Amino acid sequence: MAHDPGSIPGSATASSVTAARRGRPRDxxxxxxxxxxxxxxxxxxxxxxxxxxxxxxxxxxxxxxxxWPNKTAVALEAFMTEVNHRLVLAPGGGVDEELRAFMHGAFGFAQEQDSVILASVIASATEHPDVMESYRAEFLRPRQDRLAGLVARQTRAGELRQGIDPTLLWQLLWGPVYLRLASGDVPVPTEFLDQVVTLLLTGLLAPPRCAPAAPAGPAGPAAPPEPRAEREGS
Amino acid sequence: MAHDPGSIPGSATASSVTAARRGRPRDxxxxxxxxxxxxxxxxxxxxxxxxxxxxxxxxxxxxxxxxWPNKTAVALEAFMTEVNHRLVLAPGGGVDEELRAFMHGAFGFAQEQDSVILASVIASATEHPDVMESYRAEFLRPRQDRLAGLVARQTRAGELRQGIDPTLLWQLLWGPVYLRLASGDVPVPTEFLDQVVTLLLTGLLAPPRCAPAAPAGPAGPAAPPEPRAEREGS
Amino acid sequence: MAHDPGSIPGSATASSVTAARRGRPRDxxxxxxxxxxxxxxxxxxxxxxxxxxxxxxxxxxxxxxxxWPNKTAVALEAFMTEVNHRLVLAPGGGVDEELRAFMHGAFGFAQEQDSVILASVIASATEHPDVMESYRAEFLRPRQDRLAGLVARQTRAGELRQGIDPTLLWQLLWGPVYLRLASGDVPVPTEFLDQVVTLLLTGLLAPPRCAPAAPAGPAGPAAPPEPRAEREGS
Amino acid sequence: MAHDPGSIPGSATASSVTAARRGRPRDxxxxxxxxxxxxxxxxxxxxxxxxxxxxxxxxxxxxxxxxWPNKTAVALEAFMTEVNHRLVLAPGGGVDEELRAFMHGAFGFAQEQDSVILASVIASATEHPDVMESYRAEFLRPRQDRLAGLVARQTRAGELRQGIDPTLLWQLLWGPVYLRLASGDVPVPTEFLDQVVTLLLTGLLAPPRCAPAAPAGPAGPAAPPEPRAEREGS
DNA sequence: GAATAAACGAGACGGTACGTCTCGTCTTATG
DNA sequence: CATAAGACGAGACGTACCGTCTCGTTTATTC
Missing domain, CATH: 1.10.10 (Arc Repressor Mutant, subunit A)
Structure with missing residues (x-):
């Protein structure tokens, strides 16, 4: 991430074995x-x-x-060290369950004040292609990959409709969370993550007349969401 | 918008009739x-x-x-003059139709390169409460109000499920679009706006076994959306 | 002084008799x-x-x-209205007496805090030839003229040496006072004015051996000037 | 002179020997x-x-x-570097001779156009106590000290009258020169310096009747100074 | 009494310099 | 060779006055 030829992160690289390089070693x-x-x-x-x-x-x-080439790169790296170690997903269970788990794992960091950082980093990354690339590689890619896997699996399992575009879904999941970060509307409570999942699963439409007596299904989740109006939205 | 006590914009206020103000007039x-x-x-x-x-x-x-108090305020005002005159909503029609119309009216500007502007403005507005307030008043409020109206109307009409939180819905509609702006993933084509609506209306779940012929409804939506993968997402 | 075509100060000029000019009169x-x-x-x-x-x-x-053309002109005019009305000289008496009277009349204003003003005015007048001209006409000229008269008279009376250049004398009288003004070493007490006169009259040289017993003469003035050392000089 | 903690000018201080300071050296x-x-x-x-x-x-x-803290400080330092290296006094000789030498050494710079600078510097130094202090330390002090020495020596030698206040004398010597600088009446020719000395030595008074042959002394002084009237004075 | 004309206040504007801040680079001495 | 210390140029910041200009209002003279 740092534009460092010699790599540092874990870095028990070969070089460190072969030759303690000349000069003062990096601190x-x-x-x-x-x-x-x-x-x-x-x-x-x-x-x-x-x-x-x-x-x-x-x-x-x-x-x-x-x-580091610029402060945005520093900020991104700083944020990543904080955030990525949380991304542990335990697949298994129904779509509902698994999607929630994904949200918690992928965006759980938004519960903390720190999370605003990310919005400012992304915003300024627009001007720094290299930083943007880091962001994609270290934040986006792993999450999108997992989501794609999840979608494929659950589609095969018949739980998800056919033909759902994982990229579009990604944007519908990450978009609302990101919006709150960008608007300073933090922390983002876990319930918010759940509400997003719920709404997306069920959809907006009133249940078709076919089964007037059956609002059952996975409908439970749609339990009257208290009309939160504390904040203005974002 | 400008921190100007004396009104400028449209402002055929009473004062402008009675008294052409003293002093050199503003250019x-x-x-x-x-x-x-x-x-x-x-x-x-x-x-x-x-x-x-x-x-x-x-x-x-x-x-x-x-x-103007700072450059962010200038940028916001500049953006607003470009954008807000497009916000003309013609209510009427089914949920599907009306939601699409809402999206086009509210976020149609995202089709143009300029739209990235907004993300940078919002980002820097975080440090300028007054600008943030302008943003809420002039961008958020009118759009959220219309959406709230739409939701209420269509809920009464039985087209939307009961208990949908307009604020949550707002975030699910605006979030994905905003995400693309912030990531420099512009222009945002009209089809994207439609896809978001479609996915939200129908939901992700596979149609319940109850009524095999059911998912007809606005039908089209579930049409196999070509799995766009050109871009990486955001 | 003001760059005013119509003159105001005393100005019972012809014009003021014949025609009260058209338009609103100056306030x-x-x-x-x-x-x-x-x-x-x-x-x-x-x-x-x-x-x-x-x-x-x-x-x-x-x-x-x-x-007024610039602030220096305003300042000079302000100062002059304060200062010039004091310049009243009562000729008569010995050189000693008359020179002292001259000093008091011409530079008495230096007893007051305001006097520093003049130094700053003169300093900035260097860049404004017109203001400099006003200064010469209203401050310098009257004082120099009186001094020249005084010198001529007392030379004829045999009290002053032949061939004293009034301009040089002027500089030796006004210079030290001005120096104190410019250095912020105000107020300039009356005694200082007297000391200058005394020293100038007698000169620095020890009395020639011709009359070892006669330090009398006008020597009195040279009465042991208490060695003031309070301030550093200028 | 510059508000520099670390000494630059001559400054062969101990520190400069032992440790060439860390970091990039001042250019x-x-x-x-x-x-x-x-x-x-x-x-x-x-x-x-x-x-x-x-x-x-x-x-x-x-x-x-x-x-430098402000432009006045820059100007003063600039002037000083130009001026102070001339201040070399060779004591010895009679009062007359020595006083002239002092004038030439202390105020000789006034022969050059540059000298006006000083007046403007002093004027603006009134608002900058620190600059004023520099001025005292670097311009006033050395000159006043030498003059004081000169007075003491010549008084002991019996050439000067007893009880001459060196501070007062300083003001009578520097005042006229400064006046000309402040009035833009430059360059100040060497003869002017001499005339001031001459007048001060002899005084204004006509020679007492006691010794008609007396005013011999350094004679020259009383030589009919051509009544210069070219300029108006100051 | 209406027209005329100057004086004046209010306020907008372009311009110049202020003194400060942060950036990113560079230079030296030290570890 | 890595680092700390620090000097430096570049350039934007937000502010203060400058001197000018354009208006509308006021107050007197003159027709």
Whole structure:
């Protein structure tokens, strides 16, 4: 992610075995310090500047520039270290159940204040193609892949309608959550994730007259959603 | 919209009849020039600065600051003048039809390149409560109100299920579109708006065994949507 | 002084008799208001701006520009109205006496805090030839003329050495006072004026051996000047 | 002079020996460039602005602000570098001779057009106590000290009258010169300096009847000074 | 009494400089 | 060779005055 030839993350790479490279070795604690400082600043809703990251982390500005191309990249990396380790999906169960589990795993981080970060990162990533690419690779791809798998599986199982476009579904799931992040409408409670799933499963249409006595089905979920009006929407 | 006490826009207010105000009258061509320059810059994806707006529009910097508190406010106003005059909804027809009409009226602007603007505006509005308020008042409110009306009407008409939360629905409609704007995934074609509506109306579930002939309804919707995979999603 | 075609000050000019000019007559209270406000600001050591004069005096900016070419001109005029009415010289008496009287009359204003004003005015007048000319006409000329008269008279009377250049003398009298004004070393006490005169009259040289017993003469003045060291000089 | 904690000018301080300070060293050519540009602008009688200094010298504005608190400080430093290296006094000789030498050394710079600079610097220093302090320390103090020494020496030698206040004398010597600078009455020719000394030594009074042959002394002084009237005085 | 004309206030505007901030680069000394 | 310290140019920020201009209003003279 950092534009670093030598890779760092886990990085028990070959190189580290063969040759302790010449010169002073990179101080890995710097990466941690920078990312931590960045998260703190983002949480404080302070406007992020390399300047600030530098002075808070104690890492000099030129050093930061050596390892990251711009502040957006730093922010994204900082966010990812926080978020991705939660993405653990336990497949199994009905569509309903499994979709909920997916939402919780994929967007559960939105329960926390930090999550606003992502919206600002994405927004500024528009100007930095490389950062955008990181975002796709590390955030989008894994989630979209899992969703695609889920859709395929449940379609085969006959639980989902035929012909559902996983990409479209992805946008209908992630879109509302992202909207709240972008609008500062955080934290996003778990119930919201569930409501989205519920509405999507059932659809908006009134049950056809075919089975007037059968609002049953998976209808339960549609239990009168308290008309939340606390906030204005987004 | 501009932080202007004395009204400018349409403003055939009483005051304008009774008293042509004292002092040199405001040169209204400036407002236009500023907004036009702003749109141009935003379209060019150039990073927006008051400096740039000033030199491009030929309006001096102090004058811009006289009428707008910050660049985000300028950008929002510029966007609104472009967008809001399209919001004409002709109610009538079935849910399906009416929801589509709503989408086209409310988000049709997303067909154009300009639309990315909005995402950047919203993103930076997070730091400017007053601009955020303008955004709510001029973009969100009218659209949400119309949607709420639509929902109420169609619920009474028995076309929509009982208990649908208009706010949640709003987020499911606007969320996906906004997501594409924010990701630079523009223009958003009209078909996308329709697909969202279709999916939401019908829901994801496979038709219950109760009535094999049932899913007719507005029929078309379930038509195998070609699994668009051109783009990666957002 | 003001760049006013029609003159105002005393101005019982022919024109004022023959024709009260057409149109609304100038409101003379404005001049007073402007000058008073200017003096106040100068006394407060605030940095003088037309803006400030305008808002303090309640006279609009364009009106001030109608009557004065720049702020330096306003300041000079304000100062002169304060200062010149003191210049009343009563000739007569010995050189010593008369020179002292001259100093008191010409530079007595330096006893007051306001006097610093003059230094700043002169300094900025360097860039405004017209203001400099006013300064010469209204401040310098009358004082220099009187001094020249004094020198001529006392030279004829045999009290002053032959061949004293009045211009040089003027600079030796006004220079030290001006220096204190310019350095903010105000107020300039009357004793200072006297000391200057004394030193100049007697000169620095020790009395020639010709009359070892006669430090008398006009020596009295040289009475042990208490070695003031309170301030640093200028 | 610059508000620089770390010493630059001569400063062969201990620190400079032991430790060449960390970080990129200050580019001393910038200081020179700034001061040179400043002198040029002052000579051209252009109104001095940091903006102008910056663009003329090629040094960026922030850098200038890093090293000087305001433009007055820059101007003073620029002037001092030009002026102070001339202050070399060779004591010895009679009062007359020595006083003249003092004048030439201390105020000789006034022969050049540049000298007007000083007046404008002092004028604006009134608003900047720190600059005023620099002025005292670097211009006033050394000159006043030498004058005080001169007075003491010559008083002991019996050439000067007892009880002459060096501060008062300072004002009588520097005042007339400063007056000419402030009035734009430059260059100040060497003869002017001499005339001031002459007048001060001898005094104004006609020689007492005691010793008709007396006023010999340094004789010259009383030589009929051509009544210069070319300029108006100041 | 109506027309005329100047004086004036209110306010908009382009312009210039201010002093500050952050960016990203570069240069040196140190580890 | 990695790093810290720090100097630097570039450029935008938001503000303060400048001096000018355009109006509408007021107050006097003149026809």
């Amino acid at each position: 890995t604690s710097l990466r941690t310090a920078v990312l931590r400082a960045t998260l703190e600043l983002l949480r404080e809703r302070a406007s992020l500047s390399i300047e600030a990251i530098s002075s808070r982390s104690g890492v000099s500005r030129p050093t930061i520039y050596r390892w | 209204t061509s400036l407002r236009t020039a500023v907004l036009r320059a702003t749109l141009e810059l935003l379209r060019e994806r150039a990073s927006l600065s008051i400096e740039a707006i000033s030199s491009r529009s030929g309006v001096s910097r102090p004058t811009i600051y006289r009428w | 003379t209270s404005l001049r007073t208001a402007v000058l008073r406000a200017t003096l106040e600001l100068l006394r407060e050591r605030a940095s003088l701006s037309i803006e400030a004069i305008s808002s303090r005096s309640g006279v609009s900016r364009p009106t001030i520009y109608r009557w | 001393t050519s910038l200081r020179t460039a700034v001061l040179r540009a400043t002198l040029e602008l002052l000579r051209e009688r252009a109104s001095l602005s940091i903006e102008a200094i910056s663009s003329r010298s090629g040094v960026s504005r922030p850098t200038i602000y890093r090293w």
